[in-house]
Amino acid sequence: MSRAVLKSPYFVMGVAGAMYTIKIAAKVPIGLAVNSPMVYGEGLHNVADLIIVGLGVLVMLVSTVKIKRYAHGLIKLRNFGQLITGSLLLLTAFEVGRKGLAGVLAWWPAVDVWVRGFLPLPQPEAVSVGAGQFPLLVAILGGSFLLSQLVGRWQVRVGRANRNATVTADGSETISDGYVELAVLTGILGENLLGWHWLEHPAALLVAVMLVRTGTEIIREGFDELMQKKLAPEIEAAIIKAVMSVPGVIEVADFLTYGVGHLANIEMKIRTLASATAHDELRFAIKAKLRAVLAEFDFTQSRKIVDCHKPKRRRSCLVVAIVKKGDVTVIAPTLAVANALRRVNVENGEPQRLEDYPVLDSLPALTAWLAEKRTDVFRAGTCTDEELAAIKAAGAQFEPTSSFTLDSLDL
Amino acid sequence: MSKDWTVAVEYRETESGLARLRYAADLSAKLDGTLTVLMPYRQAELALAATATGQDERTCLLLTCESLIAKLTALSLPNTCRRRIQALNLDDASNWPEPQVVVGPSPTRLKAEIIIDPAGETLVSRVMPLKLLVPFGNGPSASAALESAARLAQRLGAEVILYHTTWREPKVVSTDPRDHMCTLARDLERKLLGRTSAFGLKVTSVVEMVDDVAEGLVRAAYAHGCCLIVMARSPHILRGSQVATTIKVSAIPVADVTVVEETP
Numbered sequence: 001m002s003r004a005v006l007k008s009p010y011f012v013m014g015v016a017g018a019m020y021t022i023k024i025a026a027k028v029p030i031g032l033a034v035n036s037p038m039v040y041g042e043g044l045h046n047v048a049d050l051i052i053v054g055l056g057v058l059v060m061l062v063s064t065v066k067i068k069r070y071a072h073g074l075i076k077l078r079n080f081g082q083l084i085t086g087s088l089l090l091l092t093a094f095e096v097g098r099k100g101l102a103g104v105l106a107w108w109p110a111v112d113v114w115v116r117g118f119l120p121l122p123q124p125e126a127v128s129v130g131a132g133q134f135p136l137l138v139a140i141l142g143g144s145f146l147l148s149q150l151v152g153r154w155q156v157r158v159g160r161a162n163r164n165a166t167v168t169a170d171g172s173e174t175i176s177d178g179y180v181e182l183a184v185l186t187g188i189l190g191e192n193l194l195g196w197h198w199l200e201h202p203a204a205l206l207v208a209v210m211l212v213r214t215g216t217e218i219i220r221e222g223f224d225e226l227m228q229k230k231l232a233p234e235i236e237a238a239i240i241k242a243v244m245s246v247p248g249v250i251e252v253a254d255f256l257t258y259g260v261g262h263l264a265n266i267e268m269k270i271r272t273l274a275s276a277t278a279h280d281e282l283r284f285a286i287k288a289k290l291r292a293v294l295a296e297f298d299f300t301q302s303r304k305i306v307d308c309h310k311p312k313r314r315r316s317c318l319v320v321a322i323v324k325k326g327d328v329t330v331i332a333p334t335l336a337v338a339n340a341l342r343r344v345n346v347e348n349g350e351p352q353r354l355e356d357y358p359v360l361d362s363l364p365a366l367t368a369w370l371a372e373k374r375t376d377v378f379r380a381g382t383c384t385d386e387e388l389a390a391i392k393a394a395g396a397q398f399e400p401t402s403s404f405t406l407d408s409l410d411l
Numbered sequence: 412m413s414k415d416w417t418v419a420v421e422y423r424e425t426e427s428g429l430a431r432l433r434y435a436a437d438l439s440a441k442l443d444g445t446l447t448v449l450m451p452y453r454q455a456e457l458a459l460a461a462t463a464t465g466q467d468e469r470t471c472l473l474l475t476c477e478s479l480i481a482k483l484t485a486l487s488l489p490n491t492c493r494r495r496i497q498a499l500n501l502d503d504a505s506n507w508p509e510p511q512v513v514v515g516p517s518p519t520r521l522k523a524e525i526i527i528d529p530a531g532e533t534l535v536s537r538v539m540p541l542k543l544l545v546p547f548g549n550g551p552s553a554s555a556a557l558e559s560a561a562r563l564a565q566r567l568g569a570e571v572i573l574y575h576t577t578w579r580e581p582k583v584v585s586t587d588p589r590d591h592m593c594t595l596a597r598d599l600e601r602k603l604l605g606r607t608s609a610f611g612l613k614v615t616s617v618v619e620m621v622d623d624v625a626e627g628l629v630r631a632a633y634a635h636g637c638c639l640i641v642m643a644r645s646p647h648i649l650r651g652s653q654v655a656t657t658i659k660v661s662a663i664p665v666a667d668v669t670v671v672e673e674t675p
Binding site: 245246248272273274277278280284288323327328329332333337349350351381400402404405408410 | 450459460531538629630659
């Protein structure tokens with residue numbers, strides 16, 4: 001068998017599927033034969049694992065199929081499968097848990113009667129492992145544990161090498177399932193070597209808890225993806241940090257993310273001072289950064305929508321006290337020596353339109369005029385306390401200038 | 412050229428002016444040089460301002476400079492940046508400084524080896540390490556750009572990325588852009604690589620085939636994480652200079668290196 005085949009995600013998932021099929025075929029019949037809910041419950045857990053493997057292969061196959069009618073193709077079929085599988089696991093957990101609970105409650109008859117008043121429980125059945133069945137049971141469970149470790153680690157290695165999140169995640173799940181199998185094996189050994197037959201029922205409850213845990217995780221994952229849950233906060237933070245490191249970006253606004261399996265969707269609006277002619281290159285740079293960040297989090301595909309916008313328009317009105325003499329104009333050191341007022345429309349911090357007006361003959365008139373012109377800032381070299389009060393009364397603030405040249409204000 | 416770097420910037424109290432000032436301060440701090448803040452004025456303006464304040468012109472100028480110092484202190488510029496204020500009489504160019512770098516839109520009043528348009532940036536670089544992109548064609552202006560870039564890079568501890576775009580040579584089958592370079596460009600690349608290495612700098616050469624030169628080099632600058640694009644404006648080109656085009660499409664600061672034409 002060639003190395004390329006051994007490293008193929010499809011091949012390794014196929015091997016995982018075959019492994020689960022063998023486990024189911026071995027555990028469920030033997031578990032039923034020895035009346036062990038712990039064992040056949042574990043076998044039913046493997047049914048869910050087999051379905052998950054099948055869904056994973058389905059996702060890998062359909063993720064490349066483009067269907068015009070559906071924006072993400074058929075990739076979300078996996079999420080429906082997850083909801084169904086998770087639900088089946090919860091039903092299995094209920095069945096296994098009922099039998100385990102019945103066995104445990106048999107030790108407290110009074111409590112048993114009370115619980116049966118509202119919860120239908122079966123009659124507890126004793127585990128009966130025949131002399132010939134015990135080695136078979138140990139071989140099945142022990143072999144199952146070893147297979148889980150070997151195949152799981154192989155899946156993780158192949159998944160990482162191919163940057164395939166589905167295979168990697170399934171490998172991790174396979175490895176952790178092995179520890180449940182180890183617990184079940186421990187229970188069987190305890191029952192049959194040490195005579196601890198009471199171990200069966202608490203162990204069955206433990207298996208039921210594991211089934212509930214796995215089922216709810218699968219349902220939650222499927223539901224989150226269907227509802228387009230946002231990417232994890234640390235991923236979003238990494239994205240923002242990467243985008244802000246791009247020269248030209250002032251702010252990230254209207255930021256939206258969600259994941260569909262290993263596909264990440266990002267929509268963002270960025271604010272920039274760069275002219276429209278530079279927006280294409282800015283978008284190119286941002287998307288390259290996003291690709292790099294998403295690859296670190298194992299997103300092998302992504303859709304990125306980046307809009308470039310100017311900063312939010314900020315308009316204000318500036319009035320500068322000036323001294324004019326012939327062709328020469330300077331900023332007035334004080335209001336008293338000014339012989340004109342220059343009103344400036346400012347947009348995003350840059351002066352736009354200028355108009356000159358005569359000075360007012362009193363401070364109240366100045367206040368009224370500044371208020372009428374909706375002045376935000378008044379500038380001169382300095383001002384007296386009375387002038388400051390008059391300026392503030394108009395709703396404006398005073399800012400002293402450092403230089404006497406209008407050039408220093410770009411006026 | 413003097414080993415002491417001087418970075419000059421005209422004082423402006425607008426948002427863009429203060430952004431340029433912050434960039435210039437950061438650059439001079441990183442160069443371990445001196446920041447010269449220029450206060451341009453005309454003689455007639457000074458005379459009028461002095462009359463308005465009832466002071467003599469010298470006092471008026473001194474008080475203005477003091478006011479400017481207070482303003483700069485309030486701006487919290489880098490502590491490692493040495494600063495000085497220079498009043499610039501626009502009517503008398505005899506005492507104008509000749510800094511190595513001027514920060515502002517090109518062209519500027521002062522003669523400087525390098526003019527940097529910071530494109531709204533207030534820091535030399537948002538990421539480390541610092542990298543400078545030096546495009547080259549097959550003309551001599553790239554050598555001038557490289558000399559300045561290499562000195563800057565050496566002082567900043569930056570890396571240099573040499574960048575070249577080439578046309579596709581129809582007779583060449585290879586898809587490697589280097590195989591499509593003309594002989595002049597290859598020779599220039601060798602020369603530039605050698606010169607950069609002589610400065611002890613880490614240098615990479617990138618060759619691409621792109622449709623638009625300016626867009627290609629800006630994308631390359633982004634792709635390699637460059638904080639500055641260093642180009643020289645050839646004095647022979649009357650219109651359509653790649654420097655001007657690059658400044659239009661780049662949100663990364665562009666350094667415009669002055670090429671001094673040798674007189675025969």
